[in-house]
Amino acid sequence: MAEIYAKVAAEYKAETGVTLKVVTAAAGTYEQTLKSEIAKSDAPVLFQINGPVGYAAWKDYCADLSNTELYKHLSDKTMAVTDGAGVYGIPYVVEGYGSFTTTPS
Numbered sequence: 001m002a003e004i005y006a007k008v009a010a011e012y013k014a015e016t017g018v019t020l021k022v023v024t025a026a027a028g029t030y031e032q033t034l035k036s037e038i039a040k041s042d043a044p045v046l047f048q049i050n051g052p053v054g055y056a057a058w059k060d061y062c063a064d065l066s067n068t069e070l071y072k073h074l075s076d077k078t079m080a081v082t083d084g085a086g087v088y089g090i091p092y093v094v095e096g097y098g099s100f101t102t103t104p105s
Helices: 002-016 030-038 051-061
Strands: 081-083 086-089
Touching: 030 051, 051 081, 051 086
Parallel strands: none
Antiparallel strands: 081 086
C-alpha cells in the first residue's frame, strides 16, 4: 500500500507542484501512528477512518466533504460516512462479511 500512496503523491506533485508527505504504519499500529501525527504542527490533511467507528474517534479532525469533487464522483452516496447533513468519510474500498446456511430440501 505504501507504494501506491507514494505513486499518488508523485502524481499529485507533478500535477499541482505540491509535495505530499506520506506516512504509513506497521500492521496493527495505525491508530497509534495517527495519534502521533495528529499531535504534530504539520498534522495530516488526509487520513483514513474506519467507517463510523473511526469517525467517532476522529470526528474533531474531519472536515465536511459534501461539496467536494471526490464526493460528487461517489456512485453510491449511501456508502459515505455521514453525520447530520455532513459527509466525513468517503470509501475507497468496501468489505462485506456474512455467513450463509443451507436448509435441507
